[in-house]
Structures are given as structure tokens and as C-alpha cells.
Amino acid sequence: MTIHLAEETRTMSLNQQLAALHAERVRTWDPAALQINIDQRRILVETADPAAWIKEGDSVEPFVLKDVEGGDLTLESLTATGPAVLIFFRFAGCPACNIALPYYDKALALALRDVGATLVAVSPQVPDRLIEIRQRHGLSFKVASDIGNALGRRFGILYTADEASQAAQRAKGGFIGDTTGTGTWELPQPAVVVIGHDRIARFVDVSPDWLVRTEADAIVAAVRDITLVPAE
Template structure:
């Protein structure tokens, strides 16, 4: 599982190098959220994936039906370009993109960032799959993935130079729980990965195994 090994290394480096007054706030926020979040309340396999229409990185509207017209889809929710764990995951997905295509699956990433930020992410990471903007986390809410961060995180983002309003179009500090769903061509969720601990993500090799079971 190469992806999670890289994520683990990234997390260890963060804990070693980040100022304690910053890392402690982040760790506490994640720990407190984990203690109250129930992944079982997120959408489960066997349920229909909710309809959506989201903007891609260049402003085109993309619906669930548009994507399903090509076959099954793999949907990955990430937090934003500022998140190193998200960038590691997106690069790993890009590395396996040809394999997903060969199996007839469309890969799509979703974040609450505005389309211009999604475009920046796509260009920065050389992504060749759709990156959609779930502004206001409406789809994430429907899926049971909402992480309402505590106010203590506002100073952390300020220190990191993350202009929340400019990036997300609001100041509510809400993020999606990182998650990945395999949705079959009929629009039914077949497999899901939901983890409130942001440093863990679904390995693309596991996603490919899921697809082989369709």
C-alpha cells in the first residue's frame, strides 16, 4: 500500500516540523471530531448516489448522469489544495488513471473549493481527470461527510496563509471528510471508504480490486 506509506511519512514529518502551538490545535480538532463522527451515518453500499450538478475546473456543469453515461465512476472527496495529504492522494490517483480507464471507470475528484482553485489544483498536479467544485459542501452534506471545524482552526489557516473566503467562497470552515465511493453504472454505491482521520486515504490498488468485483 504505497499511498498510505507516503501519507504516514508525510504525517510524521508534519508532527516533527510544525510548531507545537499549531500541530496541537490540528491534532485536537481531528481527535475531537473522530470521537463524535460516526462513519456508519455516511452513505452506505447499496444506496443510490444522490443526484448532483457541479462545476468543473473551467466552469462547465457536470451531473451524475453525465458521468454515469460513460459507465461506473470512482468519486474521491478531498479537502483542498492546501492539504498535503490530499495532494499525495490525487497524485496517486493520477498515476493509476490509465488502469481505471482500461476498466471502464471514470475517476472524478470533488472538493468544496471554488472552480478557479480546482483549476489551480489540476494544473499544479497535472491531473487528467475531472475535479469538481462542491461549493458549500452540499453534496458532502447529503452523503454524511461534513466536518464542521472548530473556530480554533481559523488561526491555523491564517498562519498558513490560507484565505478561506477567497478559496471557498464562505467563512464557515466546513470541510468534507476524505472519502472515496465506487458507483456502478446504475448509480448505486458499491463500495465506500470513509475515515475521519484525514491522514488515511483509500489506496488506488484497493479501488482497482473493488472495480474487478463489479
């Protein structure tokens, strides 16, 4: 799915770009469809339970993610040389994700490599479908599948679409479980989890509203605090 936004958005912050996406929808979407989208995001914000989310200071138990290009990414391997930065996103065709991941590639990936951190974008979508987003944007960092939403569930960041959203998808002949290959309505809320070399969560930011996401500067600052690399 190609996202068509004005060229000037390329110099905007991530959340400015996501706001521009919403503004485009306001101009072009059917009002009823737009309201379903707005209501779903509002409900997710209102019913969010931060107590269920992974927290800074929590010990992270071993896990395995499936690299879309083959092989396993384990907690041990991801933290072998420094912090691991996990960016949870919904699926390869998600319009907001197609804005967020290229943004992170441009604004975050190099800065993290410079301080020895490993960046991985994580979605429950099965690897043979998820690889599409990495190839589409030529992403320089790993993209991995969280099979069965196992890690997202452990981190407490999953949500299930409300009835109105499910009905709207069914009316179009769609089902997100077919798109992701998971067979369920569950998706992760956008989240960033930074895990130190000691396997402790050092930074956590979860956004129930998928049109609000963590800016790169906050992630870089968190990683620099761990690695003790001073800002330039």
C-alpha cells in the first residue's frame, strides 16, 4: 500500500506526518467510515490499562522473533552487544505504519547503530507477508514476526477491534486475521520497548491511538542514557 502525502510532510516530525494522514482522511473519506476509525481510536485510549503494560525496570524473559528474511532473533542475540529497541507495529499494509517505519529508518536507525543498539520492528503478521514493508521502503533495520502475538501478549499491549470496526471490515469482505495470517482480530498497540544488555526494560512507550507514536528523539535519549554515550 503506497501512502500519498504531500512532499513537505517529509520534513515533519512523525506525529505531524500522522496528523497530516488524518487530515487527508477527513478530506477524502466517507464520513461514516471516518467516524468508525475515530471512535475506535478514542475507545482504545479511554479503555487503555497502563497497569497491564510492561514497565521500565521489568525483567524481560527470553523470547524468539522470526526475522522476515529468515532465522530467529532471540533476546540473547539482540542484546549481545548493547540495548535492543523493539518497535511494535500493526501490519505491513497499515498506512500509519508505512509512515512510521520509514521515519524511524531516516531519523533513528543510524543514531542507534552509532551507540551499539539494535533496532527491530515487530508485528504479528506472518513473515512471508510482513517482509513486504521492509522491501517496499528498503529499511536498514530488522523486521520480525511475533508469532501468535506471543511477545505482545506478554507485554500487555494487544487490542481487539471493536464491533463497529469488525463489521465495517466484514462488509468490505475483509478480516484482519486473514491479512496478518494470525486468524484473529488481535493487533499490538504501537509501542517502543528498549531492553538493556542486562535484559531489563529501560524505556517503554505505548500508544493506544495508532495515529500517535513515539518520536525518534525520545528513543535516542533513552538509549544514550543506557549506553552513557553523550549527546553531540
